[in-house]
Amino acid sequence: MRLPILSCLWALSCTAPAMACELALVLAVDVSGSVDQREYRVQMEGLGAALADSAVTEALVVAEAKVMLLQWTGASRQRVSIPWTHITDFERADALAERVAKTQRVWRNFSTAIGEAVGFSLTHFDAVPECTRRVVDVSGDGYSNEGVPPEEMKAAALRQGVTINGLAIEASEAELTAYYRRNLIVGPGSFAMKADDFEDYPRRIREKLLREITKQVAVLDP
Numbered sequence: 001m002r003l004p005i006l007s008c009l010w011a012l013s014c015t016a017p018a019m020a021c022e023l024a025l026v027l028a029v030d031v032s033g034s035v036d037q038r039e040y041r042v043q044m045e046g047l048g049a050a051l052a053d054s055a056v057t058e059a060l061v062v063a064e065a066k067v068m069l070l071q072w073t074g075a076s077r078q079r080v081s082i083p084w085t086h087i088t089d090f091e092r093a094d095a096l097a098e099r100v101a102k103t104q105r106v107w108r109n110f111s112t113a114i115g116e117a118v119g120f121s122l123t124h125f126d127a128v129p130e131c132t133r134r135v136v137d138v139s140g141d142g143y144s145n146e147g148v149p150p151e152e153m154k155a156a157a158l159r160q161g162v163t164i165n166g167l168a169i170e171a172s173e174a175e176l177t178a179y180y181r182r183n184l185i186v187g188p189g190s191f192a193m194k195a196d197d198f199e200d201y202p203r204r205i206r207e208k209l210l211r212e213i214t215k216q217v218a219v220l221d222p
Contacts, residue, residue, distance in 0.1 A: 022064060024135070025068070025136075028070045028139070029069070029071055029139055032142065035141060037108070048102075049206075051097035056206060056213065057097075059213040059214050066087070068082060069081045074107075074116075076116075077110055112140065122156055137165055139205065141198075143179055163187030164184060164186050167193050167195060168180045170196060171197040171198055177192055193207065
């Protein structure tokens with residue numbers, strides 16, 4: 001059963017006292033060699049569209065969220081494409097969505113280092129100590145095959161009070177969601193969701209963002 005979106009937003013907006021930043025959210029997007037250029041654009045434009053969705057936008061504004069976009073691939077290749085952006089009004093939310101959709105790819109043809117992406121993300125939360133909730137949103141289409149294994153980053157995330165969620169794109173790896181659940185996700189309310197393929201990604205990332213931002217506890221589709 002789904003929780004009504006408006007109920008989630010009402011509960012978030014009625015929390016007292018108001019907080020300067022309820023959520024710090026890292027959007028960590030896979031740009032490894034298994035993602036071709038068309039699939040990359042589907043990801044970025046889908047993520048931009050999800051951030052521009054009226055329900056997602058309102059949730060970000062109510063939470064006064066700070067959002068960062070990270071591209072990641074091999075062990076030594078992680079880059080912040082959009083630094084922490086404080087979403088205090090709809091204009092800033094719309095501007096972030098547009099920037100995300102137009103973000104250019106940094107790398108291609110490299111390995112998949114999920115643990116390294118998580119570790120890199122964790123180093124950036126010191127810059128937003130005022131945010132009461134910290135989340136890394138990892139999306140990808142393959143198993144980690146280079147660098148620190150993602151399961152070894154779980155303890156570090158817990159020490160920092162960071163929740164890690166995952167969106168597994170099962171275009172070529174049928175058991176990727178189960179892998180994410182075993183080896184990646186950690187923290188209070190953490191979850192992994194499945195996109196059947198890249199074409200399914202825009203729909204699923206919208207659902208995932210709503211669940212992360214509004215702290216939904218209802219179980220969504222696997």
